Amino acid sequence: MANKKTTLKDIAIALNISTAAVSKALNDDSRISIKTKEAVKKVAKELNYQPNHLASALRKGKSNLVGVIVPRTNSNFFSSVIQNIEEVLNKKGYNIIITQSNESYKKECSNIDTLLFTQVDGIIASMANETTNLAYFEKVKSKGIPLILFDRGENDLNVDYIGINDYDSSHMIVEHLINQGCKRIAHIGGYRHTRIFNNRIRGYVDAIKKHQLPADEQLLLESNLTIEDGREKMLELLQLKNRPDAVYVASDFAALGALQILQEKNIQVPNEIALVGFGNEPFTAMVTPALSTINQHSGEIGKMAANTFLELADVAELKQTLNKKILQAELIVRDSSKRK
């Protein structure tokens, strides 16, 4: 068995025609006879020919690869977005390269470098929590490569974006908690420098004001929203003289940490303190009590991000209008906030 890979040349020699003819035959060029096409395809199959992607990408200036950068793959939200991106792009002949930033700015920059180096035709990304300096993303744009952000994006960056209405989602949550009879609602949020978390905070503050509830500064905490952060911030809230009777946490993971603390302290959820998370991670339905949360439509976000890339890839240089697509999120009420 020949270990060397088959190339166009091998097929050309076998049929005594030029490699150009072979290439055109395989790409169904109209100027090649059906007879030749059939012969070429037959021999290609016999010799187990696999096109060399590097060569064609180099020549065509197009790799048909799309890079995806996520903070981590280890969450249902990101994993589901990726799956949907892949589904849409595979159908159009693109393959995706997934990289993780692990919420680190430095890793994110090196991911961008890797992807540019691999000559991806575009990048779809959700930013690391740490990221405040957008120079690296500007670099992508300056190379003329389509860039699409989702979920964690920035307004400053003139770039296409897919996300949900975070501000309104906060309103929905606060109003739901008020309907359940809660009167002192706390918020464990992300850091304000990330747009989505800033919007959730603004939504929370405005909804509190709108309904004339106490807007106590001590009830608004910011963190990285890991499970551990959720535990710490919940402990802080419990140490207040005037405890909250509801906590809205801007991530399911931190909400889980908060729930653990409440259970360890034997505090009744939802009756003493009601709890709402954000993201609809599968475990929210599995814990006891099940966590109320926000469905972010991860599948839709993935599909839209992929389709936005496809649009950008088609028009090439031309278009200047930006796509900012905002989906309506959905509140899922479960036991952790169901008082009535």
Place this chain on the structure above:
Amino acid sequence: MANKKTTLKDIAIALNISTAAVSKALNDDSRISIKTKEAVKKVAKELNYQPNHLASALRKGKSNLVGVIVPRTNSNFFSSVIQNIEEVLNKKGYNIIITQSNESYKKECSNIDTLLFTQVDGIIASMANETTNLAYFEKVKSKGIPLILFDRGENDLNVDYIGINDYDSSHMIVEHLINQGCKRIAHIGGYRHTRIFNNRIRGYVDAIKKHQLPADEQLLLESNLTIEDGREKMLELLQLKNRPDAVYVASDFAALGALQILQEKNIQVPNEIALVGFGNEPFTAMVTPALSTINQHSGEIGKMAANTFLELADVAELKQTLNKKILQAELIVRDSSKRK
């Protein structure tokens, strides 16, 4: 600003030397003067030169990319393995391409094609549950590309493998349950055609026999081990005339489904039925009662898989001996099986 990408030629023209000299200077060839190297690097920086990976990979016949195939990224086990593979390989100048099979054989085959097409230098994979036909993996080997399997691998395939001692782990679990006073131990396992699940089943059966417990066929069930499968199989077990007093589930996800059913039926865990899962997914520590489970050392598996690839990549054609590395798993006892 020039939108065209900088190439070696641009640097060569700027300095009035040959592109060959530029290439060598950037690669620190000993036959290039320090003066020239400095000048080249300076100009490269000024022109914002980024090497074209496609061109160098084509010429060198080496892409410095490693493909990773996992059933899904959406589990802590796989996500952690990937993270560790990436860490080790990045240090050696490799980048990884992650693909998901979604437990589908068809998708797995198309992932392999994609990776071969992208000219990866190696593939590290864990097989889909569905996979029984190994022809596609043989294809990888026949191309002379290093292939390393982890967790889900096959004995038939003559290939390097990293995993844990599944057979012994089953023994540990069964003996732990016996120590807790359980006398009728059921096993919700995976399908036998997958080697690891077969080993877990064999370990369970042998441990039961060794301790002269009832080896009731009805107590041994096979499934795909999703949450939903766990629910269904638990229901089946509850319908037996002679119920088990302990259930060992070969996956944390299915164990979670089983736990949900027990809770819905108000069956006390662990006192009426003790429960043990497999995999140490983070949620096992979060549910109530916390699930006993097996720590598979995902980090170690990832590191060893990456290092095995590096060894194979170095020696090229030569070696014929296979690496089969088996890690000792660790039982983590939590409330779901702690009777005493």
Place this chain on the structure above:
DNA sequence: TATATTTGCTTAATCGATTAAGCAAATATA
């Protein structure tokens, strides 16, 4: 001082696929 070696580059070929340009034969049109 004469010869050998080293240094620092250049020239030209190459990886494999694609494509612009062009040519001869076959076919269509006037």
Place this chain on the structure above:
DNA sequence: TATATTTGCTTAATCGATTAAGCAAATATA
């Protein structure tokens, strides 16, 4: 029948980086 068009290929250049081969100048060695 004479000219125009179409068909089916070939030739040669190209994408960008690397590398074998080789040459002239500088340096080392006898």
